[in-house]
Amino acid sequence: MNILMALSQLEITGAEVYATTVGDKLISHGYNVYYVSDTLTRTHRGTFYKLHFNKRSILRRFWHVGYLLYLIKKNKIQLVHAHSRSSRWSCYFACKITGIAMVTSIHGRQSVHTSSKKVHAMGDKVLPVCEEVYKQLIHDFKVPTDIISINRNGVRTEDFFWHAAPTNDKPVISIIGRLTGPKGELCYKLLDECLDFDKYYVQVISASKIDPSFDKFSSQVNFFGHSQNITEILTQSDLVIGAGRVAMESLLCGRPTFAIGEAGAIGIINQNNISQAIATNFGDTGSKELDIDFLKIKSEVEKGLKNKYCSKQVTNIVRQNYDLNKIVDQLENIYQTTYVEKFxxxxxxxxxxxxxxxxxxxxxxxxxxxxxxxxxxxxxxxxxxxxxxxxxxxxxxxxxxxxxxxxxxxxxxxxxxxxxxxxxxxxxxxxxxxxxxxxxxxxxxxxxxxxxxxxxxxxxxxxxxxxxxxxxxxxxxxxxxxxxxxxxxxxxxxxxxxxxxxxxxxxxxxxxxxxxxxxxxxxxxxxxxxxxxxxxxxxxxxxxxxxxxxxxxxxxxxxxxxxxxxxxxxxxxxxxxxxxxxxxxx
Known part of the structure; x- marks a missing residue:
């Protein structure tokens, strides 16, 4: 089966990691997987085509649809899997014209516009990554429940295991994620209001171009670029701060993890809040955007640093919910059902x-x-x-x-x-x-x-x-x-x-x-x-x-x-x- 993964991004995102991780697994199962995106940073199998989805003028949108029609015909695409708002609109019209099947993964909270309410542009099946996104799709967009199925971020769980706790002279806190958009604003507030640089060694790991506003922290914070060996960074950290896949992978390594994202601060992940964390993709989605009480974060950081490891029960729950084999099996069934129902x-x-x-x-x-x-x-x-x-x-x-x-x-x-x-x-x-x-x-x-x-x-x-x-x-x-x-x-x-x-x-x-x-x-x-x-x-x-x-x-x-x-x-x-x-x- 020939699958086209479509993304719109200018830097590495959780959606890219999801798409390429799942794509590699699908290829090992006999699929032919192709990618089309503004950029694709992560190492992957499958052919990549460059298309500037983020340039959204009317003429550009027509060009996007035309190029997608070309790719669909050239590679005999049978199903398009869209992973972003910009790409899915173009994919939606290309799939309408060609009559092929389309599924869309929704990785975060969606902006509500009159046009998006009238035309969902999500295709035949909609795959929110967590319960909060699922609820928003039904409440704000009135997407029919019979075409929605939660499909979580798949992680190669076998690549992550507990490591011995680091023995750092000074506690190392690693903030991992983008420095653009709401995540960049969040990181800035954490550095500016919540972290004591005298008490902690703070490092920021991001592939984003660093905004000049972060220059004020340059003498106190170590800004790394994108790392291909995120496991090493996780295992050398006394506390990891992040959302989505960052939090999942950190917990799989046994590290104390502060889940905070674009919509909320879950806090230090434990058995009491792991269900909430999963439902919100570890703080990336919520009932409203940027619902964070920054006054409580200092105490949460201290709380997290008191433990050398996270709970093993929490690690097992993450492993059960995000195992890549399980997620891909579910996705294959969704692909088959969509394709069979369509044709x-x-x-x-x-x-x-x-x-x-x-x-x-x-x-x-x-x-x-x-x-x-x-x-x-x-x-x-x-x-x-x-x-x-x-x-x-x-x-x-x-x-x-x-x-x-x-x-x-x-x-x-x-x-x-x-x-x-x-x-x-x-x-x-x-x-x-x-x-x-x-x-x-x-x-x-x-x-x-x-x-x-x-x-x-x-x-x-x-x-x-x-x-x-x-x-x-x-x-x-x-x-x-x-x-x-x-x-x-x-x-x-x-x-x-x-x-x-x-x-x-x-x-x-x-x-x-x-x-x-x-x-x-x-x-x-x-x-x-x-x-x-x-x-x-x-x-x-x-x-x-x-x-x-x-x-x-x-x-x-x-x-x-x-x-x-x-x-x-x-x-x-x-x-x-x-x-x-x-x-x-x-």
Whole structure:
């Protein structure tokens, strides 16, 4: 999938660190990530294009949109991810013109204007980094809640760990962040009103060009430029002052941290205020801007310097909330959902049961299909240039490979494990170089669940032998999935009964095949929450039902819907089920 990250900035910002950190991770997952911004300071993977978003005249705005249209076409962009107010307006119109998907991360409190209320210009999904931004989007901009999802700043938490406390002769206080805009004003007031230079060694780490107003502190404060080794600075500090990612990374290093940003001073972070800190992105956002009582800061600084470390519980909470892998997994799901909803590009999953060669094999229930019609189905899929997948493919490959341009994928499934799957289905899979998933019942030799019933009993149909199951599994054309021991209606059983049916079937098949099972099918398509919980607990990565709410494969991995194929499903009927039911947009 091709992603364009758009930012507007003249110096390094938290948004840039977020975009490049996430972008590098996405690239490792198989995405192609491109960047467009006024500048990009941080080391990154992916191609960077320079565009002066901060020059906002009407003519410039037209130029921005035109250049974005060029980039979208040149790089076959499938989704634009905007990270700033200036860039998102241009991206919004470029995406409108091209019809591609757009998401916007909102990194801070937004200025409220009449135009921004009427036209949000945020695209298909809006991703505030914290709860305070979430609330403002709803309250001030009336953004619909169904397109908003909190997506926090992802941090490579594995790069940060507790270090021994520094042994400085004089306490070192490090202020880290921009020196422009509200953050610059904040830093100036901290230096001018709150910090005693005789008692502390104060250093300011910022990539910003230093305003002449800071000259009055030059003999008492050490002004560093941008540092590529922020961890070393953090670990040598007795107290770190900052907001957003600065505070997160400081706490991950175990350092006492004073969270203060554009909207508020949270104070020294501890277990009592960590929830408030997370909700405000560590002081960067709040109910109103610059809501800070500077008279209390001196005592807070003293309080922070009394401790050599922050609370380990606080560090663990930060690690849990901002782990990059977790954040990127969430972002990938958002990308997929946005793209699928925009272009209706879902993977159709079709469901067969058994196959016949003559009318005497039909039986009572409509769970069969003539093998000649099956071959016609396969010919149609070939003509439509579908490639077949199994759930093992989905598990082994990166999530987004199915969204590749000019690719069509389908999953073929067959329930119960009838003997005809071995004699009739497998040869056609080999002939057309297709793959399928066969869900096998293991404690029955025939379809007892349909035969030994009081009303409307079916004819006896043999199931595959263990040798046949092993053979089709080893063919390379069939993934075997679980389907319980005896094919019961799971939602009528107790939790323990369900667990036995699902787990023992899985254990038995895995021992037979010598490999882990990836997916499970609910018999009759009937299940309850216990069924889903058990399937997940015993190690299944996917579970499929039958017809119902059309969920994509990633929306709920344990409630995946399928398209049922019936005896009278003709070639046109299959085409209509796949295409006209809006599973796939051409």
């Amino acid at each position: 209706l590009k879902k993977i159709p999953i079709i469901m067969y049961h058994r196959f016949i060669q003559n009318d005497s094999e039909k039986g009572v229930h409509g769970t069969y299909l003539h093998v000649e019609m099956l071959e016609k189905h396969f010919k149609l899929l070939k003509r439509m240039k579908f490639e077949t997948l199994t759930f093992e493919d989905l598990a082994n490959k990166e999530k987004i490979f199915r969204l590749e341009l000019k690719k069509r994928y389908i999953i073929i499934t067959a329930d119960d494990g009838y003997e005809d799957n071995y004699y009739l289905l497998l040869p056609l899979l080999k002939k057309y170089n297709f793959k399928a998933v066969v869900y096998a019942v293991t404690k029955e030799n025939f379809n007892r669940w349909d035969v030994e019933v009081k009303t409307n009993p079916d004819i006896l149909i043999p199931l595959m032998t263990l040798e046949q199951i092993k053979t089709i599994s080893d063919s390379g054309h069939v993934e075997i999935g679980g389907h319980t021991l005896t094919h019961p209606r799971l939602n009528t059983l107790t939790f323990e009964e369900q667990k036995m049916e699902i787990e023992k079937n899985k254990i038995y098949l895995e021992k037979l095949l010598g490999r882990k099972l990836i997916s499970f099918a609910y018999p009759y398509g009937e299940y309850n929450q216990d069924s889903k919980d058990i399937a997940k607990k015993v190690g299944y990565q996917y579970a499929v039902a039958t017809n119902g709410k059309q969920l994509d494969t990633h929306s709920d991995l344990y409630q995946i819907s399928r398209i049922a194929i019936f005896p009278r499903t003709s070639v046109f009927g299959l085409w209509r089920k796949i295409f006209c039911t809006r599973f796939l947009k051409k």
